[in-house]
Amino acid sequence: MKIGIVGLGLIGGSLGFDLRAAGHEVLGVSRQTATCEQAIALGAVDRASAEFELLSAAEAIFLCTPLGVMPQTAEALVPYLSPAAILTDVGSVKASVVETLEPLWHRFVGGHPMAGKETAGIAAAQAGLFANRPYVLTPTARTDSEAKATLEHLIRALQSNYYECSPAQHDRAVAWISHLPVMASASLIAACQQEPEATTLALAQALASSGFRDTSRVGGGNPALGRMMAQYNREELLRSLQIYRQSIDRCILLIEQHRWDDLERHLTETHQARPQFADKA
Numbered sequence: 001m002k003i004g005i006v007g008l009g010l011i012g013g014s015l016g017f018d019l020r021a022a023g024h025e026v027l028g029v030s031r032q033t034a035t036c037e038q039a040i041a042l043g044a045v046d047r048a049s050a051e052f053e054l055l056s057a058a059e060a061i062f063l064c065t066p067l068g069v070m071p072q073t074a075e076a077l078v079p080y081l082s083p084a085a086i087l088t089d090v091g092s093v094k095a096s097v098v099e100t101l102e103p104l105w106h107r108f109v110g111g112h113p114m115a116g117k118e119t120a121g122i123a124a125a126q127a128g129l130f131a132n133r134p135y136v137l138t139p140t141a142r143t144d145s146e147a148k149a150t151l152e153h154l155i156r157a158l159q160s161n162y163y164e165c166s167p168a169q170h171d172r173a174v175a176w177i178s179h180l181p182v183m184a185s186a187s188l189i190a191a192c193q194q195e196p197e198a199t200t201l202a203l204a205q206a207l208a209s210s211g212f213r214d215t216s217r218v219g220g221g222n223p224a225l226g227r228m229m230a231q232y233n234r235e236e237l238l239r240s241l242q243i244y245r246q247s248i249d250r251c252i253l254l255i256e257q258h259r260w261d262d263l264e265r266h267l268t269e270t271h272q273a274r275p276q277f278a279d280k281a
Contacts, residue, residue: 004058012064013125135160185219
């Protein structure tokens with residue numbers, strides 16, 4: 001197939017590597033000429049351009065731009081698409097994206113590969129980024145079944161773990177396991193930074209090891225991405241944050257009241273529940 005990728009960053013570039021390895025011709029579009037040249041040099045795409053006209057023969061196009069510019073990017077892209085072309089996106093929020101893009105193109109299918117790194121840009125792209133990671137499609141009653149089946153085939157060829165759900169169900173689920181952890185992790189870092197004694201703060205920074213690295217990793221990621229998670233999944237993120245606050249308040253209460261047995265029971269429950277979330281790969 002001829003496959004187009006709009007946005008040659010971490011996700012777009014990584015898709016390019018894997019799709020080319022699977023035998024597809026990959027055409028990339030980026031606003032920056034330097035990024036186009038770098039993507040070609042790295043082998044992420046066969047050809048690249050700053051112009052959407054390059055994608056006029058593409059059979060499937062992945063929109064890999066930030067959420068904030070997806071609608072205007074799609075509007076600008078649509079006039080260049082072949083009538084049979086499939087359009088999908090990789091945004092981490094689905095309800096607002098599907099609501100906006102589905103009316104623009106009759107063969108649009110919302111998508112979200114659940115993979116990433118702290119670093120961004122084409123230089124961070126890597127082959128195999130999506131292997132053994134979830135990749136979700138969010139079809140609706142209007143979704144073209146053939147378009148969905150074609151995308152499913154492409155996704156499974158990435159060796160991803162394929163899932164389907166509604167856009168709203170996706171946003172509620174990822175609020176818990178993706179968007180909430182970013183805010184909780186960032187809040188952990190911010191709390192540590194409030195230590196008033198400079199020597200104690202310096203010591204804490206020096207002593208920080210794997211436990212702190214694990215719990216703070218996503219909070220130290222791309223700030224623009226974190227903002228978009230909050231802005232475009234506001235209601236579900238607020239809901240999860242409020243429940244998380246209740247859980248923190250319960251821990252505070254147990255410790256204040258010296259209820260050590262209750263605290264241990266709480267920690268035992270979380271110890272037993274964690275594998276249901278963390279041991280899926």
